[in-house]
Amino acid sequence: MKEKITRRELLKSLGLLSGVLLLNNGVNMNSDSVNFFKNQKREKHWYEFGFIDPILDQVFLYYLNHSWQKLADVGEVLQTVSKVDMSNPYSWAEEWMKTSERLENLAKEFESNGHNISAGECYLRSSNYFIAALHRYPNPYDKKIKKIAIRSFNNYKSGIKLLKLPIEVVNIPYEGKNLPGYLFKANVKGKAPILIVHQGRDGWAEQCKYIGEAANKRGMHCLIFDGPGIGKGLRILGLPFRPDWEKVITPVVDFVSNLKFVDRKRIGLMGISMGGSLTPRAVAFEKRISFCIANPGVYRWSDIIIGYLNQMISDFETQLEKGREYFNRLISQVAEKIPLIKWGIADTMWKHGVDNPYDLIIELKKYTNEDVVDKIKCKFLVVDSEKDEFSQAKLLYEKLKCPKDYLLFTEKEAAELHCQTGSLGISEERIFNWVEKNY
8 A cells, every 4th residue: 555645744854844834825835945945144145146046046157157168158148048937947948949049050151151260169159058958958858858969069069170179079989889079189299198077967078178278288188078977978878877987987098098199107087076976986996097186076976965855855864764655756746846856856867867766866875985985096186165065075085095185266266166167267277287286
């Protein structure tokens, strides 16, 4: 017999039982749910723009910041976001699609008239805006997603070709498939170091163009790729995340080791966002990597994601112990009350290749570096930001036994957010100062 979840149990699990009078007096959880988790009596920060959920505030800033690397323009981003109707879950994607298609058409017009530089720049911005459209897409299983990802990929390739950028599109053999990547080759004589870079939950390889360019300016090669669960690796190849990330990185190291212009003794690895959880695991096993950068440093990724749910669902582990059927029904009811949770759970299940919340939690618990941190021997830069809610940099730094450095970005330099969102300039400069000093 199915165990029924009563309204009182649901409110208790949400930690909202004391707020039941608010619900009975007309507070609409669907339109105002985030206010239950916000402290309204605090100073508003420079990076808060007033979206219905704080995540989109940082996503907006993330795309605005891409003007640093000419993958966005300020007016285009502001205009697009100003048209988003937050009562329509598809509005974010629809408005970004309109902007990206407008620029795609403009690029084609410029190209047909022989204006290759202008066309290339428009193609790159269009590519990034297609990615923005997929950043908050309600149905991750929509067949349109793959088509949009392919359009983004094609526009990026057109852009770098027309601009004659020193970027080569490469395919990295991986378990019968080819991981898509971009090779930024430095203009140097002889062999040079190479930095391998990948994103995490939400970023794509295309959005790391500034890192490849920064490496090239400093005489280093750079390979930026989309692995399982990341960018095109998920949306075109259909590959979800996997916790044994060394199985992903080893084929990539094989690939760069076969490049004649690469110094095999100076191969670096950088992981961004959730990538800061994956890269420590990889270098614990892949000993050909001589230095690693985690931005931010993460010790147990599972604790971060489960921690968010634990804040919203009291006695979380107790609820989980009641079994798959009970837990899935509970999460379903919670999700119907809180749209942000509904999207977040569906999006994360898709990215991890599971089809229900219970199995998602079990899968997420595999994402830890606790059991491998002692095996890490390479030089390590642990990056942190004062207000990075996904960071466990201090904990990772303390646990590492290898040669290591800790780099903190601060509010004073406007770089306190997750992965220094909004301040790519100072982020690039400080991180590559460390790279220059050490390699």
